[in-house]
Amino acid sequence: MTREGYEKAVLAFMIIAAIAEIVTIIWALVIPKAAPRHYFLAPILALIAAIALGVAFIVYAAKNGNDVRYLPSATGTLNANHHVGYSFWLAVVAFIFMILATLLGFAATKRHNDELRPATKVFFSKICELSSEMFYDGLLECATEEVANRTIERFDEEMDNNGGKEEILPRDLKNLILSSDISDSVIFIDTLSRSSESDSFAQLMSSTSSKCNKGEVDIISRLCQIYLSAGFSSSSIGAMSTYRNQVDELRKGTLPSSIETNTVDQYQGRDKDIILISLVHTSASDSDYCNESLLSERRVNVALTRAKKKLIIVGCMESLSAFPLMKKMIAKIGNVYKFYA
Template identity: 35%
Template sequence: MLFLEWSSISRENGPSSLYELTVEERSQRGTCLANLLLTDIEDKDNLRLTFSISSLPGDFRKKWIVGEFVYISSSDRVSICNGTIVANDTKLVVEALTPISRYLTTNKHYHLDTIETMRHFQMNVMSIVRLMECNESSNCLRSIIVREHYPTSQRISPSQLKVILPFINSLSEPQRDAVIHSIKNTGYSLIKGMPGAGKTTVIAALVRSLVALGKSVLIACYTNSAVDNCLEKLNGHIRDDLILRIGTDSRAQEWSKKYCLKEKIKDIQSNDEKIASIRKIYSSSKIVAGTCISIQEHQIFKVHEKFDVCIVDEASLCLECTVIMSLLNCKSFVLVGDENQLTPLVKNKEAGERGMNISLFERLSMTKKGLHVINTQFRMNKVLCRVPSELFYEGEMRCATTHIENSVIKCNDWNPHIDSGDLGLSEKVCEKILSKRLEDSLIFIDMNNYICGEKVDVSLLNDSRSSNLAEATTAIGCLKLLLRFGVNPGDIGVITPFRNQMNTIRGLINDELVSLDKNNGKLNNVEVSTIDQFQGRDKKVIVFSTVYNYTGDNETCELLNSSRRMNVALTRAKNKLIIIGCAGSLRKLEIPSKVIGLINNIIPLK
């Protein structure tokens, strides 16, 4: 399966894609920044290329981060040179590794591409090889993964309970039970946290409890942002010298760099002292945190004793082979996730059908052994909670407090006398969007094959290139209305299943920025993203563009008809969820049809 997956990835975004795909196709896939103006070339010790970022959306930095390896091409020459991004704040600066400056000229436009390398594939293969070795760690993990050896439970002594009480007293009862359950179990534990359940809070309480009990902890996450989220919960509660963040420093948030090795040894001059200090830091750190990828090849495991516990956050997103190396370096492990949300990303259809997209968390959860479920959530009000609870959690998801149950949007009241003719929304739609009534927290704006909207290209329904200009325009109208009536732009998010629709909405936002309306300038601070990129995050207000607009009988849409992706989409909003779509078209799809059947507020656009 691993080789099947690699063949698909390398074919789609390997080095050959620079030659086989157009700039437009690579841009649509999100792997290319096209037509960037080269403003400066600095050729001293290293060739540094400075590009203007004025044409890029504000959130481009989420993918194009410092440390990212890129290829630089022009319209007539592929891969002039390659290098790494060293700055991306007010300008994009690339330090070239192959200084072929004769093909680079200032005030000309160039393209920056990222491609998949063999590195991750090789590390995943090596993890499987390590799992097959004949030693205590590999034998123990194989007994769990292959032979389904179940965890056993031990009793917590009164003295241990006294030690951990300060760290769990402030938690909800299901959260407290999850921490205690994880400490009691030997072998492994599973924590299933429903959307908004406070999984990171539970992880932090568990880490603090384990360290207080004299245990060492390895924290492995799917993303760097999740690593920082875990460390943020520990910041100020555990001494800095006991925490080490491993991986590329440039991928850490500025405040968390104090946990990185480079920062810890920056004042040491002598190489011998540095080596001694590194060894001491590696061997004495009680908490080590990093991504599953960075952990796979790190040198710390040649020095540090085996960790007592490994905690894997976002475990339901991790490929099984990617998480193996982390688990081999610990005596027991805790997997934290939710198999009802997104699964590991697998591009090869055959590999997915054979089970590669089933995470270790999901496989072990099927047995129900060692599993603890946190069903109280701290995010959505009760109207927003009801739909995903009934559809995906058998009605088990609950609001944690009365305050959360009844929280509604905070904005100025709708005033029909204020000119809103430029929004493209009816007065009733405007009133519902700004309504502070709890029952209006979830609304569906029905495009109903709106005459100005184009039909979606059927051939694109099952990939990320589909877009719908009418829905994008309506989404912009909703954003302008919310901003005009006092909603903070940082509290609003726009999500869609399709990358091309995301780019269409971002393009319309850029068009609006040239307007003289001061509120339109705030649009640039509204986050626009795909559903997949938004997992684990939330906003007070979410605008969800479904895109699907097809009246045929035999077409489906895998992206929208995925219960897990729909679950993520429906559980990002705290106070208000505005869904935009064609109700007639969506009723032809199984999952969207069930969603529409549970929505009380379906309002025609006009």
């Protein structure tokens, strides 16, 4: 290859490197918020581009027998004062630019990891595993073994008896929600509302288009009664829903006012030992309308990570499975209880 050919190749490398670095900066500053896995691509890409550009110039200099400080300009000539041609200065600028972008990429990765680390402190292993696999590509980890193995305390059998009264929930479900086994820390209660002949789980629409589901309100209320009768304090229990109308119905129901009941958005930054979630949505077919923004990744992640020891989600599995995110969540939970009204 002629000297002119080498110089064209070098300039091509520089252009490619510059484009690569623009992409790198975008990844380092924008992408991480949505896809943490891309953090690692930014510094790796920058490093490869930097090495490729450096090798190109070394090969060029060796071919022409020149000191790398005195590479020919694009015209192929050196002036009397041995001024360095513009190709060298462009190379210097590009190389510095790539090094800075590489450092930026690694700094962004560290920042992301630092942001994740405090959040892991409140998660027990099942919640951490669920959130990590769904939203963080498996990067999330529990802070300590103690946090990972945290579960609710074993309940007092005597405090839990009904004095011969009719059980408010099936005994097997009651045992499941009061279980201190780590494998029972996350439970999905399927209301079977689409296949049920009862209309108690039919969703109702308010004047503001916010939905409620009185059947789920009843289940959440019963769950709270079970926990309170078993000796759990009301301050350790929280109830939530994505729908404001459902939150209002829960507050109007039999839930004690001391049990914090809010929307998912209002629960951000807060947590409880036990979290009960009502997903509300029930449909006669997969084409029924549901505001998917209420089931966005951000909201679902917030909802799942409010519980420190026990998470119980109530909803119609068949209806919710029309949404890929919900279907994925239920599949990963695995522990599904069929509630026959």
